[in-house]
Amino acid sequence: MPYELALAALSDPTRRLVFERILAAPRPVAAIAKGLPVSRPAVSQHLKVLKDAGLITERRQGTRRLYAANPQALGELREAIEAMWQEALGGVAAAFDAEGEQ
Amino acid sequence: MPYELALAALSDPTRRLVFERILAAPRPVAAIAKGLPVSRPAVSQHLKVLKDAGLITERRQGTRRLYAANPQALGELREAIEAMWQEALGGVAAAFDAEGEQ
DNA sequence: AGATCGCGTAAGTCTACGCTAACGTAAGCG
DNA sequence: CGCTTACGTTAGCGTAGACTTACGCGATCT
Numbered sequence: 421m422p423y424e425l426a427l428a429a430l431s432d433p434t435r436r437l438v439f440e441r442i443l444a445a446p447r448p449v450a451a452i453a454k455g456l457p458v459s460r461p462a463v464s465q466h467l468k469v470l471k472d473a474g475l476i477t478e479r480r481q482g483t484r485r486l487y488a489a490n491p492q493a494l495g496e497l498r499e500a501i502e503a504m505w506q507e508a509l510g511g512v513a514a515a516f517d518a519e520g521e522q
Numbered sequence: 523m524p525y526e527l528a529l530a531a532l533s534d535p536t537r538r539l540v541f542e543r544i545l546a547a548p549r550p551v552a553a554i555a556k557g558l559p560v561s562r563p564a565v566s567q568h569l570k571v572l573k574d575a576g577l578i579t580e581r582r583q584g585t586r587r588l589y590a591a592n593p594q595a596l597g598e599l600r601e602a603i604e605a606m607w608q609e610a611l612g613g614v615a616a617a618f619d620a621e622g623e624q
Numbered sequence: 625a626g627a628t629c630g631c632g633t634a635a636g637t638c639t640a641c642g643c644t645a646a647c648g649t650a651a652g653c654g
Numbered sequence: 655c656g657c658t659t660a661c662g663t664t665a666g667c668g669t670a671g672a673c674t675t676a677c678g679c680g681a682t683c684t
Contacts, residue, residue, distance in 0.1 A: 427532055427533050431530045431533030432671090434672080440606070442613075443609045444612065444613045449631060450629095450630065458674090459673075459674060460630090460631080461631090461674075464631070465633090465673085466672090467632095482681065483629065483630050483631080483680075484631075484681095485630085485631070489610040489613055490610070491607060494603065498603045498604050501599055501603055505597055507546055509593045511544075511546045511547050511548070534641090537642095560643070561644060561645085563643085563644075563662080563663080564644075566663085567642075568642090584651065584652070585650070585652060585661075586651095586660055586661070
């Protein structure tokens, strides 16, 4: 699962709220939607995007579905960001060296 | 600078291309736009968004402007993602425990 | 079997935003 | 001074996507 999908999925504020609500523990849809400023179908749509991005997993339990965060996708995103961070650190050092030479 | 802005800024594919082009070393706008599938003004607009998100810094040098990545904002984003990752790991462990008890 | 719960999906609307084309501007050069 | 370079900015357009309303469907209860 490419990290780009996770990045795009987490860029929406409402979707981040949805995701953060199932970070600590799995929850059914109605419990996620409760207290959010959008309707339950909207939450369902956000869950689909998060699932397609690999950020969450779905488990059916009777008539309801439990959604849980998937740490692996989050780990991949973390590593991608960290790689960019490292490269940026190196870039600053290189620019500083070039500055000193002129 | 809140990490939400950085997240939203990096969610666009073209803007990511722009950002990655100045990760290793600072560049003027024309150099960034060269080879990209969009016009130079579009690159300028992306640079503005990245700057507003704190991800890059601008330094004027005569008639041109050098854009460089800002590792600090990237570091903050990295830490925010890492915190969510840790929480997700804890959530999975908690769900597993609950599974064993029933 | 009928009723209800818990949820996904489809259709339609409206806003955000990425893009181009055109223009404006400050710095260097002859 | 013009002229060119290297940009930023604006106006306008087109589309992706976030949202609601309405509907459909399987599981559970009585």
